Amino acid sequence: MSGTEIFITIIRVGFGVFVPLSAVAVMVWMERRGAGFIQDRAGPNRCNVLGFRFGGLLQNIADAIKLLFKEDVIPGHIAHKFYFILAPALVFITALLCFAVIPFADALVLGASTYLMQAMPLELGILWFLAIIGFGVYGIILAGWASHNKYGLLGGLRAAAQVISYEIPMGLALVSLLAVYGTVNLTEVTQFQGRLLFGVIPMWGVVLQPLGFIIFVIAAFAETNRTPFDLAEGESEIVAGFHVEYSSMKFALFFMGEYIAMFVSSALIVTLFFGGYQIPWLNTQTLVAHARPVAVALMLILPAAAYVFARWIGFNNPGPAPNPAQRVRETKVYIAVVWSLVALIEVILLGYIVAGAGGAADRILVVWLQTAVFLLKTFFVCFVYVWVRWTLPRFRYDQLQKLGWEKLLPLALFNIFITGAVVVALG
Amino acid sequence: MAARVKQIKRRGRTFLEQLYLIEVIKGMGVTITHFLRNLRDNRNLYVRDYPEVKPEITSRWRGRHRLTLHPDGTVKCVACFMCQTNCPSECIMIEATERLDGVAEKMPARFTIDLLECIYCGYCVEACPMDAIRMDTGIFSVTGTSREDMVLELEDLLATPGGFAEHEQEDR
Amino acid sequence: MSQPLLFYALSLLAIVGAVGLLMFKHPMNAAMSFAVTLIALAGLYGLLSATLVFAIQLIVYAGAIMSLILFIIMFLNIQPDDLPDESGYWYYLAGGAAALTPLALLLLYGINSLSVTSTPEAPPGFGTIKEVGVVLFTDWLLPFEIVSILLLVALVGAVVLAGKREGGND
Numbered sequence: 021m022s023g024t025e026i027f028i029t030i031i032r033v034g035f036g037v038f039v040p041l042s043a044v045a046v047m048v049w050m051e052r053r054g055a056g057f058i059q060d061r062a063g064p065n066r067c068n069v070l071g072f073r074f075g076g077l078l079q080n081i082a083d084a085i086k087l088l089f090k091e092d093v094i095p096g097h098i099a100h101k102f103y104f105i106l107a108p109a110l111v112f113i114t115a116l117l118c119f120a121v122i123p124f125a126d127a128l129v130l131g132a133s134t135y136l137m138q139a140m141p142l143e144l145g146i147l148w149f150l151a152i153i154g155f156g157v158y159g160i161i162l163a164g165w166a167s168h169n170k171y172g173l174l175g176g177l178r179a180a181a182q183v184i185s186y187e188i189p190m191g192l193a194l195v196s197l198l199a200v201y202g203t204v205n206l207t208e209v210t211q212f213q214g215r216l217l218f219g220v221i222p223m224w225g226v227v228l229q230p231l232g233f234i235i236f237v238i239a240a241f242a243e244t245n246r247t248p249f250d251l252a253e254g255e256s257e258i259v260a261g262f263h264v265e266y267s268s269m270k271f272a273l274f275f276m277g278e279y280i281a282m283f284v285s286s287a288l289i290v291t292l293f294f295g296g297y298q299i300p301w302l303n304t305q306t307l308v309a310h311a312r313p314v315a316v317a318l319m320l321i322l323p324a325a326a327y328v329f330a331r332w333i334g335f336n337n338p339g340p341a342p343n344p345a346q347r348v349r350e351t352k353v354y355i356a357v358v359w360s361l362v363a364l365i366e367v368i369l370l371g372y373i374v375a376g377a378g379g380a381a382d383r384i385l386v387v388w389l390q391t392a393v394f395l396l397k398t399f400f401v402c403f404v405y406v407w408v409r410w411t412l413p414r415f416r417y418d419q420l421q422k423l424g425w426e427k428l429l430p431l432a433l434f435n436i437f438i439t440g441a442v443v444v445a446l447g
Numbered sequence: 448m449a450a451r452v453k454q455i456k457r458r459g460r461t462f463l464e465q466l467y468l469i470e471v472i473k474g475m476g477v478t479i480t481h482f483l484r485n486l487r488d489n490r491n492l493y494v495r496d497y498p499e500v501k502p503e504i505t506s507r508w509r510g511r512h513r514l515t516l517h518p519d520g521t522v523k524c525v526a527c528f529m530c531q532t533n534c535p536s537e538c539i540m541i542e543a544t545e546r547l548d549g550v551a552e553k554m555p556a557r558f559t560i561d562l563l564e565c566i567y568c569g570y571c572v573e574a575c576p577m578d579a580i581r582m583d584t585g586i587f588s589v590t591g592t593s594r595e596d597m598v599l600e601l602e603d604l605l606a607t608p609g610g611f612a613e614h615e616q617e618d619r
Numbered sequence: 620m621s622q623p624l625l626f627y628a629l630s631l632l633a634i635v636g637a638v639g640l641l642m643f644k645h646p647m648n649a650a651m652s653f654a655v656t657l658i659a660l661a662g663l664y665g666l667l668s669a670t671l672v673f674a675i676q677l678i679v680y681a682g683a684i685m686s687l688i689l690f691i692i693m694f695l696n697i698q699p700d701d702l703p704d705e706s707g708y709w710y711y712l713a714g715g716a717a718a719l720t721p722l723a724l725l726l727l728y729g730i731n732s733l734s735v736t737s738t739p740e741a742p743p744g745f746g747t748i749k750e751v752g753v754v755l756f757t758d759w760l761l762p763f764e765i766v767s768i769l770l771l772v773a774l775v776g777a778v779v780l781a782g783k784r785e786g787g788n789d
Binding site for chain 1: 647651654670671673674675677678681682683685686687689690692693694696747748
Binding site: 056234 | 468471474475477478479481482485486487488489491492493494
């Protein structure tokens with residue numbers, strides 16, 4: 021193992037572990053502020069350190085600290101303490117492991133060796149995701165059962181039945197999709213989507229498989245137990261569902277597991293249907309071949325974006341509240357931080373254009389760009405999750421099962437037949 | 448008089464509505480307009496920045512209690528126990544004593560209100576024949592660091608000023 | 620390198636899980652230890668570079684079937700009083716072990732008679748989805764289709780049975 025290889029492996033694994041973990045904080049923030057804005061409220065925006073609120077992001081840190089220092093209660097009536105403790109860990113770990121196979125940039129070619137940009141460069145790809153997500157159900161079932169509580173049991177029952185039954189339309193939607201791509205390897209799937217259909221439209225999964233996309237997204241919402249399918253924790257009926265008996269960090273593990281699962285399924289939707297890390301009309305070869313103009317374009321776009329962003333901060337951060345001195349100072353600091361970050365990136369890009377262009381630096385630039393695009397797309401899909409949650413009411417349980425078995429399943433089968441016929445006809 | 452009948456068209460039965468997806472997208476269109484409007488300009492939020500901006504409360508608001516005084520500075524309360532008898536949450540405790548200043552025959556020696564018990568129903572104010580107890584202080588945020596802090600004594604009640612001018616009181 | 624070590628560890632886990640399945644009194648414990656066996660078996664398949672079988676083992680057995688079993692155990696809500704009387708447990712165990720000894724000896728003999736050196740290394744691409752698919756749909760097409768018809772019959776039967784009960788109640 022050479023030094024580069026070890027270094028790249030560390031980066032890959034670090035990305036696979038820390039990006040979902042950090043994404044939890046961002047997503048909780050997005051959820052709470054997004055919910056606020058959708059309902060014409062502000063959302064949490066008060067938590068601060070020395071007056072710096074970071075747009076409400078500090079609230080998450082406060083919540084995390086609260087959960088960490090809370091008393092870890094294991095109720096006395098619980099007979100199977102091992103399963104009670106195992107359950108949240110299972111939910112959390114399975115959610116995190118699923119992310120390991122998702123490619124966040126195209127294969128990095130350095131000299132003679134190729135490095136796949138996945139935490140775990142497995143051939144299995146999507147099969148790994150399906151295998152691991154099945155273990156998440158264990159966590160839910162064990163939590164509901166070990167809690168020895170009516171609400172917990174009902175919640176576990178609902179969640180498990182829902183996840184198991186929606187795995188079928190999801191798997192069938194995947195079958196037709198994989199028939200189109202001809203591979204289960206997610207890096208190859210994404211490379212496939214870099215091509216153009218009729219020379220104009222990006223060959224994204226959503227274009228090739230619109231029906232499969234709808235089925236998959238609905239099933240993904242059900243798999244992650246999100247609204248409109250969050251019956252497992254229907255507050256009005258069963259309090260909190262399977263995590264009703266959990267407190268402190270064990271509850272936090274469930275909570276983070278849920279958000280990581282959401283992030284992972286967003287990443288998967290992006291990878292399968294929205295071209296993953298691909299930038300439309302600019303596939304990896306084009307990017308590598310024209311790295312220098314791309315860098316120049318970046319250098320032009322970044323200050324413009326930063327200007328708009330700084331204007332937005334300047335307008336919205338002081339807010340309507342009378343406490344102007346502190347808020348104005350805070351706003352000034354934020355704008356300064358934005359501009360200094362932009363300056364730093366500009367200097368790096370300038371250094372690249374002047375000195376490093378060509379060869380390995382081009383490819384590393386492309387990897388950075390693609391990772392950024394991948395994260396951007398993923399967070400947009402995460403936002404769609406939030407957006408749907410604060411728009412739609414909850415399903416009734418029988419409606420949920422009817423939708424899964426009577427509508428999505430036949431649709432998915434129909435989709436497989438159509439796709440199969442088209443794939444065979446086109447050779 | 449014949450009952451007025453209004454026929455409401457039953458929705459959700461047409462094929463397009465049964466598809467759900469179109470209706471879902473319509474609903475999401477509504478929420479995203481709110482989101483984008485507030486993201487662009489957060490001055491339109493229907494939110495009061497509470498600690499900095501106090502809510503405007505009317506004189507009818509049932510805030511924390513106070514005991515009123517006669518214009519000459521003597522206590523209006525005659526310890527008739529009407530408020531204590533009427534109180535549904537039994538938070539008022541009065542101890543009466545003989546009154547020697549000639550205004551009335553009795554006066555309260557102790558008058559305690561346990562704010563942790565109080566449900567702010569205002570029955571004590573309704574019941575008072577002397578207009579001695581009022582809830583017009585305008586204090587809506589009642590906090591304390593201990594249970595004892597939340598028990599108001601006679602002195603506290605007498606010391607609390609009214610939150611509204613006298614002419615506002617008469618409007619109600 | 621670390622492969623023999625992994626092999627022994629996974630085999631040990633598989634055996635421990637199987638023993639646990641037999642020995643645990645509570646069905647939830649038994650089911651969980653069986654899940655351990657299934658996962659360890661998946662690991663063994665992985666060691667044999669049977670990638671697809673590894674994934675299928677995890678998806679179908681550990682993921683779907685075991686979680687259904689757990690689901691049912693959760694549904695039944697078994698109390699300690701509901702468990703059968705197992706006072707003659709050790710006698711049954713000893714009797715079973717004694718009855719199985721000849722079979723185990725036969726197996727051991729069979730394995731010992733295999734030549735150790737004659738196993739060639741798996742070719743590249745062995746056990747991947749494409750390879751297994753090609754073998755299934757060319758050499759083993761007929762058995763494959765018969766099995767799929769069997770599954771279809773089971774599926775239709777389940778639907779018919781479920782539908783009948785519903786009709787009877789209403």
